[in-house]
Amino acid sequence: MKKSKIILIFVFCILNLIYGCTKKQEANKQDEIIPVKVTRVELKDIYKTLEYVGDIKAMEEVVIYPKVSGKIIEKIKQDGSVVEKGDAIFYIDRDEVGLKFEKAPVESPIDGVVGRIYVDIGANVTTQTPVSLVISMNKVKIGLNVPEKYVASVSVGQKARIYVDAYPSKEFEGLVTK
Numbered sequence: 001m002k003k004s005k006i007i008l009i010f011v012f013c014i015l016n017l018i019y020g021c022t023k024k025q026e027a028n029k030q031d032e033i034i035p036v037k038v039t040r041v042e043l044k045d046i047y048k049t050l051e052y053v054g055d056i057k058a059m060e061e062v063v064i065y066p067k068v069s070g071k072i073i074e075k076i077k078q079d080g081s082v083v084e085k086g087d088a089i090f091y092i093d094r095d096e097v098g099l100k101f102e103k104a105p106v107e108s109p110i111d112g113v114v115g116r117i118y119v120d121i122g123a124n125v126t127t128q129t130p131v132s133l134v135i136s137m138n139k140v141k142i143g144l145n146v147p148e149k150y151v152a153s154v155s156v157g158q159k160a161r162i163y164v165d166a167y168p169s170k171e172f173e174g175l176v177t178k
Contacts, residue, residue, distance in 0.1 A: 048153060054144030056164065060110060060136040068104045069126045070094035072119055077132075079117055083108040089117075089132050092125065112136040142174065 070092040077089045088105035095101055108114075115135040125131055142162065146154055154176055162172040 050146075050150055050153065052144040052146065054142045057141050057143065058112075058115075058135040058137055059139040059141055060112070061115070062109055062112075062134050062136075063130045064089065064106060064108065064132045064134060065127055065129065066090075066092055066104070066106045066125050066131055067127065068092055068094045070104065070124070072121050072123045072125060072131075073103060075117070075121055077114045077117070079114055081114045082112075083114055083134060084111050085109060089114065089134075090119075106131055108134050110134055110136050111138075 071094075072090050073093040074091040075089075076091070077083060077087070083089065085108060087108050089108055090106040091103040092106060093101075094104055112134045113136075114132060116133040117131070118133070119125060119129070119131050156176055156178065158176045160174040160176060162174045163170075164172070
């Protein structure tokens with residue numbers, strides 16, 4: 001019994017030796033030269049790109065109130081119209097019984113875009129009635145929520161490249177403020 005175990009172990013070792021040698025020969029047959037493309041190492045800046053959804057809001061928005069009370073008789077600008085400081089948005093008829101006044105303009109106090117018109121022609125307005133919203137798009141603020149795991153990647157004063165869906169091929173530059 002002991003002798004048969006020794007013979008069995010010896011045969012097993014011989015078979016492993018033969019099998020191992022043939023495997024190496026097959027591996028050597030498969031070794032072929034693989035073409036490799038080589039380039040020079042260059043020093044470049046590495047940018048980490050983070051994509052977020054946010055809200056764009058103008059830094060300067062002005063709600064316009066008329067200087068006089070009366071009836072809106074003419075609307076000059078529409079939502080989305082570009083205005084310069086002093087451009088008329090509406091004209092108000094402030095006629096009173098027995099008196100005749102010229103129509104009074106409601107003017108934009110800043111350069112920008114008419115964001116919203118709150119009244120229609122024929123509406124009676126007072127000096128406390130908001131009639132329009134004008135937005136200056138020269139400087140905007142973008143509010144977004146950064147996930148907690150990326151907060152360490154963003155710091156105050158850091159420059160940011162910004163892309164918006166409205167202008168897909170245009171890059172804007174920003175600065176992290178909070």
